[in-house]
Amino acid sequence: MLEIRFQGRGGQGAQTAGYILAEAFFQTGKYVQAFSTYGGARRGTPVSTFIRVDDKPIRLRCDIEKPNVVVCFDPSLLTGNVLNGADENTIVLINSQKSREYFREYGNFKLYTIDGLDIARKNNLGRIVNSALIGAFAKLLNAPELKVVEQVVEELSPVKKAENIRACQDGYLQVAGA
Amino acid sequence: MTAHRKLLSGNHAVSYGVMLAKPKVIPVYPITPQTPILEKITELQTAGELDADIMTAESEHSAMAACITASLTGVRVFTATASQGLMLMHEMLHYASGARAPIIMANVNRTIGSPWAFWPDQTDSLAQRDCGWIQYYCETGQESLDTVIQAFKVAEQVMLPAMVIHEAFYVSHSVEPVEIPGQETVDEYLPPFTPEHRLDPAIGESWGNVVNQEMYYRHRQDMGRAMEHVCDLAQKADQAWQELTGRGYGIMEEYCCDDAKVVLATMGGLAGTAREAVDILRQKGLKVGLLKVKLFRPFPVFQVRKILSAIPKVIVMDRNYAPGTGGFLHQEIKAALYGLANSPEVHGYLVGVGGVNVSPENIMDLVNRAMAETAFPESVWVG
Known part of the structure; x- marks a missing residue:
């Protein structure tokens, strides 16, 4: 089973990103489970999205304590419990313009960064970084297939479909350290 | 439409169960983490998939009062709530079972204030265990969808209301593969609701008059007798559902x-x-x-x-x-x-x-x- 945690703040699209990723895995024939926990639907409060992917039905109904992947939408969250349970085998993807070396002090992980904000702005998406991060994720995990991810981004983006697909492709190409 | 599989949250799975059961009146009041149920129901109505009157009330107490009166006119009724909303309904919960109104309500388990929080905790619905409602607790969105349909079948046989319950986030907001049964399957399973007694000016029946001690005693006894049939009927309803869809849960597993x-x-x-x-x-x-x-x-x-x-x-x-x-x-x-x-x-x-x-x-x-x-x-x- 692949266990993934997305950490963001309300309004950043971490929840939507989790669901897009779940849908993409689902469309490639996997069993998935994705859920979010948050303290009320408010902008700015921390939101955790949990995604499980497996070849058989998923029965667990609990948080992911030992993630295979952590995607952090906001480096200001790194001082909290965002990296709990992550170890040297965990892929940690951070949305930041800073280099991987800057985050080494947080621990020994398979660390990658992506400047999601830059990609979002260049694609006329303002501060919405989720498509870029999904693209970067697909590159790092080599799954789901980029074509399927693009298809799901198109299906599920309420507006600016073409811009979101481009941001996803940019994220795929630009993730640092891959 | 025939049965098909898609990714749905537990809450949206409930909404599809409701659509297939064809209720006629849905009085609503939103509350986290239940609101996606009502949002999806409203979407389905707008899309022409569900032919129901959706009434927005000014509180959960009023929403449940509207459920009772609508149900007494002999139509199928659904609502959904959580936590504080369920607390505010408490008086009307007793009234609904006493009026023998087979309303189906989804409740999404959430902590009760104070202190204020949004987490999964079953105390809200369990504290209503003595209100005369049937209570089902579900593990997955699929089970919640299937149970909404089963609950209508059971509730309408015994004329008691039923709650279909799942937990916040771990089930309510968990997106998973869910099979949406075909409408023909549900129509075959769940007959239209045609109660023997109903409020209709053409018939001239009423409900809510004052009773004496003996009448009240007998009424409570009747409710108890109806409740005594539920285990057996729920088991049979689940078996019949399993024969049609391949999915059954039992009343305990x-x-x-x-x-x-x-x-x-x-x-x-x-x-x-x-x-x-x-x-x-x-x-x-x-x-x-x-x-x-x-x-x-x-x-x-x-x-x-x-x-x-x-x-x-x-x-x-x-x-x-x-x-x-x-x-x-x-x-x-x-x-x-x-x-x-x-x-x-x-x-x-x-x-x-x-x-x-x-x-x-x-x-x-x-x-x-x-x-x-x-x-x-x-x-x-x-x-």
């Missing part, structure tokens, strides 16, 4: 209980995590089983006695808590086993109260702990 020396007992989403713990412990050679209690009201006393009679140890896990009482399921299971020869030792642990995470490792620790200690009469805090 025994998982690996056959040769078990110790049985975990719980409700809702925790059962899923417990299955994983049972499998791991079995691999290690420990004969553990799981009893998932789905129907909580009426409490299936005879089934519980039958299943647990030969089991040496039972470990009840409650994601709920009543100060001064303890865990609700712990209390109910102890009461159900009273007077049974060779009654098992019943351990009650308060886990996951307030939405605290419960992992398979936590559950395995609990089993090890219970194996090493003698059961206390009261529920024990763990973690």
Whole structure:
């Protein structure tokens, strides 16, 4: 089973990103489970999205304590419990313009960064970084297939479909350290 | 449309169950984490998939009052709520069962204030266990969808309302593959609601007049008699559903209980995590089983006695808590086993109260702990 945690703040699209990723895995024939926990639907409060992917039905109904992947939408969250349970085998993807070396002090992980904000702005998406991060994720995990991810981004983006697909492709190409 | 599979949250799965059951009136008031149920129902109505009057009320109390009056006119009625909303409905919950209105309501378990929070905790609905409503606790979105349809079938046979309950986030906001049954299947399973008595000026019947002591006594007795049929009818309704769709849940489920020396007992989403713990412990050679209690009201006393009679140890896990009482399921299971020869030792642990995470490792620790200690009469805090 692949266990993934997305950490963001309300309004950043971490929840939507989790669901897009779940849908993409689902469309490639996997069993998935994705859920979010948050303290009320408010902008700015921390939101955790949990995604499980497996070849058989998923029965667990609990948080992911030992993630295979952590995607952090906001480096200001790194001082909290965002990296709990992550170890040297965990892929940690951070949305930041800073280099991987800057985050080494947080621990020994398979660390990658992506400047999601830059990609979002260049694609006329303002501060919405989720498509870029999904693209970067697909590159790092080599799954789901980029074509399927693009298809799901198109299906599920309420507006600016073409811009979101481009941001996803940019994220795929630009993730640092891959 | 024929049966098809898609990714749905537990809440949206409920909405599709509602659509297929074709209620005519849906009085609503939004509350986290239930609101997506009503949002999707509204979308389905707008898209022409659901032909129902959706009434927005000024409070949950008014929403339930509207449910009762609508139901008494002889139409199928649905609503949904959670936590504080359910608390505000409390007076009307008794009124609904007393008026023999077979309303179906989804409740998404969420902590009750104060202090204010949004986490999965079953105390909100369990505290309504004595309101005369049937209560089902569901583990997955698929189960919630299927149970909404089953609940209408059962409730309308006994003329009592029913709650279909799942937990916040772990089920309500969990997106998973769900099969949406075909409309023909549901139509075959669930006949139109045509009650013998209904409020209709053309017929001239009424409800709500003042009664004397004996009439009240007889009315309560009738409610009790109706409730006595529910275990049997719910079992049959589930079997019929299984024959049509291949999916059945029973009113309680025994998982690996056959040769078990110790049985975990719980409700809702925790059962899923417990299955994983049972499998791991079995691999290690420990004969553990799981009893998932789905129907909580009426409490299936005879089934519980039958299943647990030969089991040496039972470990009840409650994601709920009543100060001064303890865990609700712990209390109910102890009461159900009273007077049974060779009654098992019943351990009650308060886990996951307030939405605290419960992992398979936590559950395995609990089993090890219970194996090493003698059961206390009261529920024990763990973690």
